[in-house]
Amino acid sequence: MLNGIEGLRADCMQCKKCGLCETRNHVVFGVGHPQAKVMLVGEGPGEHEDLEGEPFVGRGGQLLDKLLAAVDLDRRTNIYITNIVKCRPPKNRDPLPEEQEACINWLRAQFAILRPKIIVCLGRVAAMRMIKPDIKITKEHGLFIEKNGVVMMPTLHPAALLRNPSQKPAAFEDFLKLREKIDELGCDVAKLP
Ligand code: URA
Numbered sequence: 128m129l130n131g132i133e134g135l136r137a138d139c140m141q142c143k144k145c146g147l148c149e150t151r152n153h154v155v156f157g158v159g160h161p162q163a164k165v166m167l168v169g170e171g172p173g174e175h176e177d178l179e180g181e182p183f184v185g186r187g188g189q190l191l192d193k194l195l196a197a198v199d200l201d202r203r204t205n206i207y208i209t210n211i212v213k214c215r216p217p218k219n220r221d222p223l224p225e226e227q228e229a230c231i232n233w234l235r236a237q238f239a240i241l242r243p244k245i246i247v248c249l250g251r252v253a254a255m256r257m258i259k260p261d262i263k264i265t266k267e268h269g270l271f272i273e274k275n276g277v278v279m280m281p282t283l284h285p286a287a288l289l290r291n292p293s294q295k296p297a298a299f300e301d302f303l304k305l306r307e308k309i310d311e312l313g314c315d316v317a318k319l320p
Pocket of ligand 1: 172210
């Protein structure tokens with residue numbers, strides 16, 4: 128029998144807790160190192176993610192991978208990536224509050240298994256849900272906020288960077304700060320002895 132994060136994935140694959148299960152091709156559960164202490168949380172799968180079953184694999188995902196690589200982070204080696212909702216909202220609309228509510232226990236369970244020390248919220252929807260409902264991402268990105276013993280940082284969503292490339296240097300600064308925080312807290316699994 129599977130347990131841990133893979134057991135949870137198997138359960139999540141069957142989920143029918145909201146209407147998004149009617150239109151999905153794949154549940155997009157998450158990807159990453161099973162001992163990662165850094166978790167990145169996006170909004171929800173888009174078209175490519177829905178087709179492939181993995182978060183952030185479209186153009187935004189490629190940009191995210193480049194930002195991660197620049198600070199020695201990699202989705203299979205030392206971090207974990209998931210989303211607030213695990214199934215694609217039609218036409219990439221924002222996930223509805225009731226869809227987020229129906230899905231949030233999967234994220235809570237991922238959190239309970241992985242016990243991340245740092246959570247990066249990718250974009251407004253994740254930051255509103257995880258940090259505070261009135262967050263102003265354009266002003267507050269790159270700032271660390273401690274909540275219940277977990278350090279959280281909002282940053283700009285990769286899709287926003289594709290729409291507005293002039294914001295890329297600011298996002299890069301956020302990832303440099305993230306690397307500093309990871310080193311300060313000693314939570315890069317790939318660097319443990
Ligand atoms: N946007 C997100 O927020 N998550 C994904 O997985 C892909 C695009």
